[in-house]
Amino acid sequence: MSGPELRSHRFRLEREADWRRLEALLAKAERDRASALTEDELIALPLLYRAAVSSLSVARATSLDSGLIGYLEALTTRAYFFVYGARTRLRDRLARFFRVDWPAAVRSLWRETAISTLILIVAAFVGYVLVAQDADWYGSIMPAEMTQGRDPTAPTAFLKSIIYDAHDKQHLSAFATFLFTHNAQIAILAFALGFAFCAPTALLVAQNGLSLGALMALYASRGLGWPLGGWLVIHGATEMFATILAGAAGFRIGWAVMFPGDRSRLDALADAGRTSGAAMGGVIVMLVVAGLLEGFGRQLIQIDAVRWAIGGATLTVWLAYFYLPRRSFG
Amino acid sequence: MAARTRLASPVAAPARFQRRLVTPEGLDLRLTLASAGERATAYLLDLLIMLGALVILGLLVLAAGLGSGEGNRDVVLIIGLLGWFFLRNGYFVLFELSSRAATPGKRALGLRVVARDGGRLTTEAVFVRNAMREIEVFLPLGVLGMSLAAGDAVDGVMVILGLLWSGAFLLFPLFNRDRLRVGDLVAGTWVVRSPRVALLPDLAQDASRVLPRFAFTAEQSGAYGVKELSILEEVLRRRDPRAMAAVAGRIRARIAFSQPSGETDQAFLEAFYAALRARLEHRLLFGHRRADKFDKA
Numbered sequence: 001m002s003g004p005e006l007r008s009h010r011f012r013l014e015r016e017a018d019w020r021r022l023e024a025l026l027a028k029a030e031r032d033r034a035s036a037l038t039e040d041e042l043i044a045l046p047l048l049y050r051a052a053v054s055s056l057s058v059a060r061a062t063s064l065d066s067g068l069i070g071y072l073e074a075l076t077t078r079a080y081f082f083v084y085g086a087r088t089r090l091r092d093r094l095a096r097f098f099r100v101d102w103p104a105a106v107r108s109l110w111r112e113t114a115i116s117t118l119i120l121i122v123a124a125f126v127g128y129v130l131v132a133q134d135a136d137w138y139g140s141i142m143p144a145e146m147t148q149g150r151d152p153t154a155p156t157a158f159l160k161s162i163i164y165d166a167h168d169k170q171h172l173s174a175f176a177t178f179l180f181t182h183n184a185q186i187a188i189l190a191f192a193l194g195f196a197f198c199a200p201t202a203l204l205v206a207q208n209g210l211s212l213g214a215l216m217a218l219y220a221s222r223g224l225g226w227p228l229g230g231w232l233v234i235h236g237a238t239e240m241f242a243t244i245l246a247g248a249a250g251f252r253i254g255w256a257v258m259f260p261g262d263r264s265r266l267d268a269l270a271d272a273g274r275t276s277g278a279a280m281g282g283v284i285v286m287l288v289v290a291g292l293l294e295g296f297g298r299q300l301i302q303i304d305a306v307r308w309a310i311g312g313a314t315l316t317v318w319l320a321y322f323y324l325p326r327r328s329f330g
Numbered sequence: 331m332a333a334r335t336r337l338a339s340p341v342a343a344p345a346r347f348q349r350r351l352v353t354p355e356g357l358d359l360r361l362t363l364a365s366a367g368e369r370a371t372a373y374l375l376d377l378l379i380m381l382g383a384l385v386i387l388g389l390l391v392l393a394a395g396l397g398s399g400e401g402n403r404d405v406v407l408i409i410g411l412l413g414w415f416f417l418r419n420g421y422f423v424l425f426e427l428s429s430r431a432a433t434p435g436k437r438a439l440g441l442r443v444v445a446r447d448g449g450r451l452t453t454e455a456v457f458v459r460n461a462m463r464e465i466e467v468f469l470p471l472g473v474l475g476m477s478l479a480a481g482d483a484v485d486g487v488m489v490i491l492g493l494l495w496s497g498a499f500l501l502f503p504l505f506n507r508d509r510l511r512v513g514d515l516v517a518g519t520w521v522v523r524s525p526r527v528a529l530l531p532d533l534a535q536d537a538s539r540v541l542p543r544f545a546f547t548a549e550q551s552g553a554y555g556v557k558e559l560s561i562l563e564e565v566l567r568r569r570d571p572r573a574m575a576a577v578a579g580r581i582r583a584r585i586a587f588s589q590p591s592g593e594t595d596q597a598f599l600e601a602f603y604a605a606l607r608a609r610l611e612h613r614l615l616f617g618h619r620r621a622d623k624f625d626k627a
Contacts, residue, residue, distance in 0.1 A: 006534045006608055007615075019529065030430055053355045062614060064607050066560045067530040067567070074527035077359050081442070081524070082429065084354070085450055093453055101454070174404040174411075181415040185464075188419070192465040195512060253516060270446065270518025277454030277517070280461060284419075 008063035015055050019075060022048035026078050049079040097281065105278035106322045112248035112255070116205055120244060123206040127213025132221065141214040150215070156222045163224070163231045164302055176295020183239060184287045187246040191280050194250025197258055201250035208243055230304035233311030235294035241318055242286035249276035249283070286318070346507070349522070351448045361522040363509050364441045369521060375435030380417050387413050418468065422460040427453060440525030446508075446518050455517040462513030470496035533566055537604030543593065544601040550585040551605035555622035559610060562603050566596075574599055 025045050029037055037045070056072040063069065106113070130137040135152035142151075150159060186204070193200035212232070219228035252272045260268035293314070301307055351359045364372075391406055425433040431451055432442045443459070445451045470492040503509045514520055554562075565577050578595040581587070581602060589598060610620060 005538060006604070006611060008607075008611055009532050009534050012532055016529070023529075050355060053353065053357050057357055062611060064556055064559055064610050064614065065532060065534070066563055068532065071527045071529045073360065074525055076357070077361065077524050078526075080351075080353055080359060081431065081444070085429065085431070097453065105454075174407045177408045177411045181411045184415065184419075188461050188464045189469060192462050192469075195462070195465065195516065266446075266515065266518075269516055273458045273516035273518060274452065274454045277458035277461070281454070281457050 008059070008065060008068075011058065011063065012065075012068060015051070018048055018051050019055065019072070022052055022079060023075060026075075026082060029082060030078075045079075046083050049076070049083045052076045052079055097278070101278045102282040103322050103326075105275050106245060106282065108275055109245070109248045109252055109279055112251040113244060115251060116244045116247035119202055119205050119247070120209040120212075120240065123209025124213035124216070127210035128217045128220075129213075131214045131217035135218075135221075138214050138218060141210050150218065152218060156224070159219060159222060160224060160227070163227050173295065175299075176291045179294050180288055180291030183242075183291065184284050187242060187283050187287060188280070190243070190246045191250045191253070191276065191283075194247075194253040194276075195257065196254070198251050198254030201247050201254065205243065205247040208240075212240075227304050230307030230311070231298065234298050234301070234307040235290045235311075237311040237315040238286050238293060238318065239290035241315070242283045242290060245279055245286070246283045249279045252276045289314075347509075349508075349520075351444075361444070361524075364439070364521045364523055366503050366509055368439050368441060368523075369503060369509065369511075372433070372435035372439045372441055375438055376421070376433045379434055380421055383417060383421075384413070419460070422463070423456055426451075426456045426460070436521070440523055441521050442524045443519050444522050446514075446520050451519065455519050459511070459513035459517035459519050462511070462516055466499040466502075466512055467496065470499075530567065533563060533600065534604045534607055536600060537608075540597050540601045541604050543590065544598065544605075546585075546587070546602065546605045548609070550587060551602070551609045553581075553585045553623065554606055555620040555625050556610060557622040559603070559606055562599065562606070566599055566603060569596070571595075 022045070025037065025041055025048065028041075029045075052072065052075055056069070056076050059065075059069050059072055127141055131141065131152075138152050150162060190201050190204045193204065215232075216225065216228065219225055253269070253276055256268040256272035257265065263271075293310070297310060298307065301310070347363045347365070349361045349363060351361050353359060387409070391409055422433055426443050430437060430442060431444070436442060443451060443456070445455060499512055503511050508514075508520055510520060562577065565573050574595045578598050582589060582598075613620060
């Protein structure tokens with residue numbers, strides 16, 4: 001023994017107070033919020049973190065007290081994530097999302113969006129032509145629970161009543177809520193399914209298009225094409241756009257799985273996940289809007305031209321918001 | 331629980347679950363990935379909490395007297411639909427966006443979500459890793475629920491397919507070395523251990539009191555390496571008399587040391603720990619790290 005105490009023990013005695021202080025500050029910041037720290041504490045925290053980093057390097061090189069090293073590793077790791085983690089407030093994060101991240105993500109998905117749109121349109125066209133030629137197709141295209149009596153055998157008056165029936169106005173908010181949660185869940189599903197090489201996502205989008213076309217064909221055969229268009233477009237401009245974007249986000253993921261390019265599959269996937277994740281967050285917002293338009297707007301507004309006008313206006317707003325060139329944002 | 335966490339020293343973590351994370355200061359934090367068992371436990375805890383929240387929500391609705399009456403049915407329906415939707419999609423996202431980057435279940439087990447590239451954990455990444463739960467858990471559960479509700483014999487096939495599907499996703503973390511869930515894969519994240527560890531007293535603190543009573547030769551105090559030292563440290567921290575007696579006996583046999591009369595095994599072990607650590611740390615300063623007793627360095 002060279003002295004009364006080990007060097008590593010003296011080292012610990014000298015630095016311990018700083019570690020304890022860092023631990024207390026971290027506990028306070030994690031329990032409450034970063035804003036709970038005073039100005040002095042905010043300035044002290046990175047300094048204490050760097051002191052802990054230095055202590056850990058020294059301890060690893062000179063100390064064999066594994067209890068001490070374990071403590072310092074845990075403390076430094078916690079402090080690292082606090083010092084270098086995102087400390088922006090939720091409000092700032094949201095502002096940035098709406099001003100920059102969301103439109104930018106949608107723009108970068110333009111190729112996938114075009115493919116998704118194409119699938120929807122072609123499927124709608126096919127659905128329309130099939131039902132227009134042979135009404136029996138309607139039953140095979142539309143899921144039974146979606147028809148609600150709207151089938152080729154129904155009398156025209158009934159079909160018309162669905163378009164203008166205001167249900168009863170009491171249940172509108174419940175109806176809107178149901179539409180939103182249901183559609184949002186489907187959209188998240190379409191996105192998540194993209195992981196399986198795009199195919200299920202494409203099927204979901206195509207299914208949407210087919211039913212749309214079939215419904216149009218049925219109503220057009222009774223001369224109700226224009227009113228049905230208004231009934232659909234008032235919320236559909238938003239909802240279909242959201243569906244297309246969810247599909248596009250799913251395609252981006254599936255594409256990265258299949259063709260990662262010159263990066264590793266993991267890196268390509270993580271990159272695709274980031275872009276499409278921002279777009280998907282936005283899709284949920286769009287579906288809230290669509291749910292409100294469908295639940296309230298469509299039931300309260302009975303004039304076809306107004307329905308068409310609202311649908312057209314929302315589509316224009318979305319397109320302008322996503323695709324109009326803008327100054328870059330720091 | 332607390333005792334177990336404290337004793338789980340980083341030395342004990344198998345190297346194949348250790349990952350490099352170099353801070354801008356140039357220090358490798360040596361993160362340890364969470365094991366599949368910890369992940370599963372955390373998830374079950376979260377599901378239980380979500381279930382509890384649903385029950386409480388239901389009780390509150392009942393207590394507020396909203397359960398009856400025609401006009402109130404809408405309110406109940408809206409609360410139910412929105413409550414379930416936000417719980418299902420928001421619970422994980424909001425908790426993982428907080429500064430702890432962990433749900434209550436993960437917090438209980440000392441885990442947190444981290445970006446694989448060591449950078450900041452972005453909002454998109456958290457959103458994506460949890461949106462993927464939709465195909466991992468909720469879709470097969472939904473299919474199962476529907477098949478059970480329908481109760482058809484044909485749906486037996488669907489039940490089996492659903493189980494296979496969710497089984498493939500649930501077991502996915504076991505089939506890659508980073509213990510990644512499909513959501514982690516797509517979001518570029520992984521889940522690591524970041525427990526709160528208490529600073530334990532230094533065992534060498536009392537050495538000056540005990541050590542003079544034992545006279546170890548240089549050869550005796552250099553009989554072991556770092557690995558044995560950390561095992562000795564663990565034994566001393568546990569203070570289990572039987573384990574201490576067994577270890578003390580084996581050490582005495584190896585270094586041919588005769589116990590002074592009136593000394594306890596614990597005092598012997600404390601003194602030997604201090605002597606061994608002093609010897610090994612002294613050698614460490616000169617660049618020799620003796621890994622274990624077979625190491626000739």
